[in-house]
Amino acid sequence: MEWGKERLVWLFLGHMSVSQVANLLSRKHKPWILAAYGMWACRCVLGTRGTAMVLIHTTVSFCVAQFRSQFLSWLCSLSLLSTLRLQDVEEVKRGWCTTENECYLLQFTLAVRCLCYTSFSLELCWRPPPAERPSYSLPWMLAYVFYYPVFHNGPVLSFPEFIAQMQQQEQSSPKTSLSILALGLGRLLFYWWLAELMVHLMYMHAIYSSASLLRAVSSWTLGGLALAQVLFFYVKYLVLFGVPALLMRLDGLRPPPLPRCVSTMFSFTGMWRHFDVGLHDFLVRYVYIPAGGSQHGLLGALFSTAMTFAFVSFWHGGNDYLWCWATLNWLGVTVENGVQKLVQRPRVQHSLVGSTSSVFPEPGQLNKRWWLRRPSSSPQELAGDCMPLLPLVPPPC
Template structure:
């Protein structure tokens, strides 16, 4: 560990960078509130003293709207059904919850939605009976590909009166795909008759229609689900009420924080206006990046926190919630600790079956590439998702390569001879700052598209004193089917005008802005490494 005073400096510097850059984003949001309101129709409410809200994050607005309409009541109904079943018919609780899940699905998606989920489940179960991993994978990928066929999309749209109902079906089928992949592959791996007892169609239905994770996850593997459902953790009514009270308290805090960010910083609207993004100051540009990824983190604390709370009340152990992105300093750590359920799924069902690290360097590179290719295709398969996957593949590959190089006896002895442990720690943070810069860039590509990624690359690593005054202002509105799953890259020009003259940034990219960013991320990396060490000790 570094001296406490040094870690304190890094921590204070990191917090200072966060708050000052957020203040710059706040100023830009206030200065351009009228223009952004005209283009994106900012919402006015009384939650934060009349401040307007940026509604352009489709995923957050979508789930909040559905939550207010029906989902909250259906989730509460699941809690009541589960607790009543636990008291009156514990042996039949899985089938009671299956019935409730089908009924809840019918309430929000109608008979066609239930039929689609049931049809996909039946097809996957029937193909799994051949006990062929290849056939099961081909079947799952084929079912996933039908979600993107234009003809099929048009038919499903005709089932509903609103686009939101259609999108809810798409998101549900996309997440369910991972669940029937898990069941099918686990079934193929079971060879003894005694092991196949839980791998029946009723248990598959119980797994697929388990309602807390039905529409948006998180991902729980089939073996863990069956084992925990058959032997749930028993807790008293008093303990359950305590879990419920603490969980609701945390959820309200996270929801309030996400809403506060959307009211104070119009980051999503600014990202939809490329020339405005190109014209803001370097501090505001960095603040927008931090605000975007932190909002995504807080958003998933809410979206995953709700089903995780319900799973705990059911006696199940959900995947851990995402770890704060401000403590992430590597691609590997981001994948391992943000969406733990998805990471476990990819390792068990994609990376290891393809070969993993058991077939040398080329085998590892191929297995990693196939893993990122699948996760990109599952998210939607758009151009910017392939760029995002390629950046992550490259980042993970470079990090693992450097780690293996440093762990070789020759290099390890040289480092130990010429560098003290604290010096090696600082060297680690310096390398991590470069990795973190690329990690943030890849996340911005995922959240904002290729254009946002190009803007950041040019502003931070390429641009050299270009004034932004008087550039044409073309605002693009992004129509996204989902911020995290299934985003689509469709931009439509809405307005052509002139950038307000008061926006001007003559700061250079290389080397001053680049070195400043790496210096800031050096402090972040020290905080993240210390956090990871503390987390490992706990």
């Protein structure tokens, strides 16, 4: 976060200033002004060669998309993504960067931008080819790829959502924008302070770098450390996604929801659906549904889910531990969906209701038993006696 405070924060502030000036002077040309600023900010952070690499990837993907073939578009995106893992390419990129952090940021930026030009290419393949389609032109693709608040880390916003919101931005008064900025900035500073506190006082990074320490602790302690690491990951992403989300709101756009607290989620499906909403929507729209989804029966759903997690593993780097992680997630989601479908069967539901009715009686049965037990009571007495039972009855949906 020290490196981010030196460079990225000032560039984000510059984007906010340029965006507000563009709103006042030339709202019609705002997308192109922000695209130009994004290219300049990219050059400041990644250098001329890093910016040229992003431009080359974007241009190649745009040219391949003109064939309107989903197969070629996916082949192009996966090929460009695989070049990031080549040893020779990594050595060249390390020669461009002065620090390891800059090299990692370039690597991660190119991976995130891969999702953007993949979204543009597939959307172009799905559209009928009219004579003029200004929205699916190279300038709009560059405006989408170089939109700076989401440039380095996301969150992911599909091309149709981006262009629809950019062309019909929500206009807000200066007072409203100021209140959005004050409230969002207050939350971000609190999350940032909490993340720094966890790093410096709870030694989040140091503990997990010490294999001997992790082997020495008990299983309960190890489980607590794992939960603490997940919570730290959540707080960190509140900052990483919160800053772009705040800038997007100031630009009149609607960002994906921030990650939901991991302590409130208890399933693999819920974690994937609510932690990174933008990535989840991308996977469903461009991987799961085109692969067949649930429309082709059980085997089709299993295959589509496997393809989705295979892409996630490959996109993250394709290492052995990532394939194991993706396989475990696939198994978890599959088991959860299987149990859910099993429980939805009428016979199983009847058995579950019968086995739990003696432990948790229905509200109607509870009131009936109470009435039969005290037949001589007046309505006022019954109302007073039943008041403690009211919280046990769930409110109507």
